[in-house]
Amino acid sequence: MQEIKLYAMTCGWITMPAGFFLAGQTGNLAVPVPCYFIEHPKGTILFDTGLETALQSDNADIVKEALGIFAKITTVQYQPGEDITSRLEKFGIDPKKINFIINSHLHFDHCGGNVAAPNARWIIQKREWQAAQKDENIEKQIYSPHHYDLGHDRIEVDGEYDVFQDGTIILIPTYGHTDGHQSLKVKLGDQTIILTADACYLKHSLENMTLPDAMVVNDPESMINNFKLFKKLQDKGAKIVFGHDPKQASTLTDGEIKRIYANDL
Numbered sequence: 232m233q234e235i236k237l238y239a240m241t242c243g244w245i246t247m248p249a250g251f252f253l254a255g256q257t258g259n260l261a262v263p264v265p266c267y268f269i270e271h272p273k274g275t276i277l278f279d280t281g282l283e284t285a286l287q288s289d290n291a292d293i294v295k296e297a298l299g300i301f302a303k304i305t306t307v308q309y310q311p312g313e314d315i316t317s318r319l320e321k322f323g324i325d326p327k328k329i330n331f332i333i334n335s336h337l338h339f340d341h342c343g344g345n346v347a348a349p350n351a352r353w354i355i356q357k358r359e360w361q362a363a364q365k366d367e368n369i370e371k372q373i374y375s376p377h378h379y380d381l382g383h384d385r386i387e388v389d390g391e392y393d394v395f396q397d398g399t400i401i402l403i404p405t406y407g408h409t410d411g412h413q414s415l416k417v418k419l420g421d422q423t424i425i426l427t428a429d430a431c432y433l434k435h436s437l438e439n440m441t442l443p444d445a446m447v448v449n450d451p452e453s454m455i456n457n458f459k460l461f462k463k464l465q466d467k468g469a470k471i472v473f474g475h476d477p478k479q480a481s482t483l484t485d486g487e488i489k490r491i492y493a494n495d496l
């Protein structure tokens with residue numbers, strides 16, 4: 232069987248209040264926006280697609296408009312060449328030929344690049360899709376449909392889902408950050424990689440079981456249960472790749488994640 236390959240890409244950085252990542256912290260924290268590309272003999276997958284390209288604009292008004300309610304508390308470091316299309320093209324991959332998009336959830340820094348892969352089938356937790364259609368969530372700009380409501384052929388899943396039915400690429404429900412958040416388990420040979428996405432922002436989050444500030448947590452109990460699950464998997468030898476960890480991202484990007492083996496995460 233052809234080998235499965237996992238690529239990590241950093242598609243810009245965002246700076247937000249540190250408490251959004253770790254409860255009780257003050258000041259701001261700059262974090263990477265990671266996206267992943269998987270090659271599997273049965274198809275190609277994007278796991279999260281990063282920020283919309285409008286955020287690369289030199290025009291402050293366009294950036295402000297794109298950030299919406301987050302504009303007051305967010306700055307973006309995002310240059311042309313750092314979006315998902317450019318990153319993939321550097322690997323020689325045409326995003327229009329990608330088979331699947333999987334979004335961990337539908338916040339602006341995770342699905343802003345869905346438009347880049349118009350021919351992909353889209354795998355999303357049913358609960359997340361439902362939350363992202365609620366008028367009140369759209370009015371509060373927690374979700375912005377122009378990022379994800381693009382007519383992709385949608386596969387709604389409910390809980391764990393084995394993408395190719397061979398145990399190598401498995402979606403894990405990690406509800407808590409949002410209603411229908413999911414993480415991804417990838418088997419690379421005898422190595423298991425867990426892409427937590429926003430179920431666990433930082434290495435520090437897991438080590439200290441520290442949630443973000445309450446205002447950005449949908450369900451704290453579920454989030455703690457997710458941490459426990461990640462610790463259990465880690466104890467069994469899985470490598471945990473955190474959602475927005477600045478230090479870890481620098482050891483992973485940009486390229487094949489195999490180098491993860493050489494790094495102590």
Ligand SMILES: [Zn+2]
Nearest residue numbers: 338340341429
């Ligand atoms: Zn995020």
